[in-house]
Amino acid sequence: MExxxxxxxxxxxxxxxxxxxxxxxxxxxxxxxxxxxxVDWISRRSDMLLELMLEHLWxxxxxxxxxVVISVTVGIIIxxxxxxxxxxxxxCQVLMVIPSxxxxxxxxxxxxxxxxxxxxxxxLYSLLPIVRNTYTGIRELDxxxxxxxxxMGMTERRILFKIKIPLARPVIMAGVxxxxxxxxxxxxxxxxxGAGGLGELIFSGISxxxxxxxxxxxxxxxxxxxxxxxxxxxxxxRFSVEGRTKEG
Amino acid sequence: xxxxxxxxxxxxxHNIPAVKDLxxxxxxxxxxxxxxxxxxxxxxxMKMINRLYEPTxxxxxxxxxxxxxxxxxxxxxxxxxxxxxxxxxxxxxxxENIATVPNEKQWPKDETKQKVSEVMTLVGLDPKVFKDRYPxxxxxxxxxxxxxxxxxxSDPPIMLMDEPFGAVDPITRARLQNEFLRIQERMGKTIVxxxxxxxxxxxxxxxxxxMREGELVQHATPSDLLSAPADEFVSNLVGRNRSIKRLHxxxxxxxxDEVDRAKPxxxxxxxxxxxxxxxxxxxxxxxxxxxxxxxxGVIGVSDLKRKSGEVAGDYCQDVTDTIxxxxxxxxxxxxxxECGEGYVAVVNEDDQYEGTxxxxxxxxxxxEEG
Ligand SMILES: Nc1ncnc2c1ncn2[C@@H]1O[C@H](COP(=O)(O)OP(=O)(O)OP(=O)(O)O)[C@@H](O)[C@H]1O
Ligand SMILES: [Mg+2]
Numbered sequence: 158m159e160x161x162x163x164x165x166x167x168x169x170x171x172x173x174x175x176x177x178x179x180x181x182x183x184x185x186x187x188x189x190x191x192x193x194x195x196v197d198w199i200s201r202r203s204d205m206l207l208e209l210m211l212e213h214l215w216x217x218x219x220x221x222x223x224x225v226v227i228s229v230t231v232g233i234i235i236x237x238x239x240x241x242x243x244x245x246x247x248x249c250q251v252l253m254v255i256p257s258x259x260x261x262x263x264x265x266x267x268x269x270x271x272x273x274x275x276x277x278x279x280x281l282y283s284l285l286p287i288v289r290n291t292y293t294g295i296r297e298l299d300x301x302x303x304x305x306x307x308x309m310g311m312t313e314r315r316i317l318f319k320i321k322i323p324l325a326r327p328v329i330m331a332g333v334x335x336x337x338x339x340x341x342x343x344x345x346x347x348x349x350x351g352a353g354g355l356g357e358l359i360f361s362g363i364s365x366x367x368x369x370x371x372x373x374x375x376x377x378x379x380x381x382x383x384x385x386x387x388x389x390x391x392x393x394x395r396f397s398v399e400g401r402t403k404e405g
Numbered sequence: 406x407x408x409x410x411x412x413x414x415x416x417x418x419h420n421i422p423a424v425k426d427l428x429x430x431x432x433x434x435x436x437x438x439x440x441x442x443x444x445x446x447x448x449x450x451m452k453m454i455n456r457l458y459e460p461t462x463x464x465x466x467x468x469x470x471x472x473x474x475x476x477x478x479x480x481x482x483x484x485x486x487x488x489x490x491x492x493x494x495x496x497x498x499x500x501e502n503i504a505t506v507p508n509e510k511q512w513p514k515d516e517t518k519q520k521v522s523e524v525m526t527l528v529g530l531d532p533k534v535f536k537d538r539y540p541x542x543x544x545x546x547x548x549x550x551x552x553x554x555x556x557x558x559s560d561p562p563i564m565l566m567d568e569p570f571g572a573v574d575p576i577t578r579a580r581l582q583n584e585f586l587r588i589q590e591r592m593g594k595t596i597v598x599x600x601x602x603x604x605x606x607x608x609x610x611x612x613x614x615x616m617r618e619g620e621l622v623q624h625a626t627p628s629d630l631l632s633a634p635a636d637e638f639v640s641n642l643v644g645r646n647r648s649i650k651r652l653h654x655x656x657x658x659x660x661x662d663e664v665d666r667a668k669p670x671x672x673x674x675x676x677x678x679x680x681x682x683x684x685x686x687x688x689x690x691x692x693x694x695x696x697x698x699x700x701x702g703v704i705g706v707s708d709l710k711r712k713s714g715e716v717a718g719d720y721c722q723d724v725t726d727t728i729x730x731x732x733x734x735x736x737x738x739x740x741x742x743e744c745g746e747g748y749v750a751v752v753n754e755d756d757q758y759e760g761t762x763x764x765x766x767x768x769x770x771x772x773e774e775g
Contacts, residue, residue, distance in 0.1 A: 305492030309506050310481035323496050
């Protein structure tokens, strides 16, 4: 259930983002027969749509990998330094609430126009959910478990890799899923700074006043978001022993 | 083996020390039980021995070596540790849980596997049934056994056991205690055992260290503690009925030979003879065994009237509960009270009859010792 609410929430966010963009294009007006036109467009340009979806996916996957590596590391580090943690989490929080357009605009002077800028902005966005979940996932482990491990002579390093990370993994993964779905939506906006992907379709649709293009782009984004969330969720469940340790 | 000298611990931000100037010496092969009310510093003392907590004062010597100078990882690998909260790893199977220390010590895989299965059998968990289970699929008592198995798998010379039998019902606890004592008899480890149950302390220990508000009040053998409590606190702790507590100190096999009780009837004995035996018996009943001396049941006076037949086997009723001869007299008393009978049949592990203990026997013991 939580799962469904999560996806729906993210979809709404994506939709809201797109609506916002749509509203920007002045000469976009809803016409009758839009549904047929969209289906038409998609069937005519399915290769292009697919290509842009793959590009979008690539942007998201690459960003996600970078974000996971950075955020999990940061999350682990701050789990050892309590005094540090609140500051770091605060910074991540601030980063996340910067509007996506503004964030991208900040990035351009630093990294120019293009793919890299998009990746950078997306990484910064996805820090908070993963860092926070890694941190709380580790901090909220039953202290008796960690103490038992320590008392039996496990080194801190072994405790981290054999006990803490495996046990915190479901929580960390939940953070990764949140980040991924959020990122898929924002990645569409990153087309603004030339990062490519489905955003291109949406933006050119807006500038040309061609609605089927916008809708096709939005559908593509939604499909990717749902598929990603589903895969991450069930992939995690399948490979985790946690499912086996809980009753039922 | 373990010597604590002026050991103190003040937690940061507290002004009262959790442990204060503690002096304690534990001989090799002894079980020393730390006992005292909640919050008196038992766990803290124990955690200083394996250096989960660094003492703020004093010294710890293990085999004459200064433990505070040793590498804490090496120190801990050679001290079996049963944590109060059990602390099994929920994402690992029972086998993997128990193999923790062997894995840290990088034992060969097959040696580890074999040792794990040995130690599981020792604590009464069938390896075939339990080794691939996860902790959540175990009962509280089974989890505690796993905790104990995990601590002893690498055969450490020293064990720290923090309320290892805390989370189980009194009957299972008595059984675990007896198993523990049986194992300890063979292993002869040096054990620091924490409990706040004075009965458990009396039963399990070679020496008892009574603690109060971080200080050691008395360190003595259980028998001395019962006969000469150092102060009012200790005598309150051991309670008023000290003579009854002595029942914890004596095992059934120590008195079984002295009690002179009628032989059991074999199941094909003529009922006439059995009737006479029952008349003479002080419990107005006779135990019936089969030809392998296995316990078959019991015949009481009322059974003679209620049933009919030629031989003892026809009259025989099931016995409600039995006890093994390494249990304490107090366990025997519990079983009697539990079953509402004035006696309990003693059997060995193969269910063969060894004798009967009665309430009268217990009374005699209490009278003699008190
Ligand atoms: N990590 C800690 N930080 C601060 N204070 C602590 C810590 N651990 C224990 N204390 C305090 O030290 C005192 C002794 O605690 P300890 O855990 O040793 O008691 P105990 O004798 O084991 O009690 P119990 O029978 O309830 O387990 C208590 O007052 C407790 O609040
Ligand atoms: Mg304690």
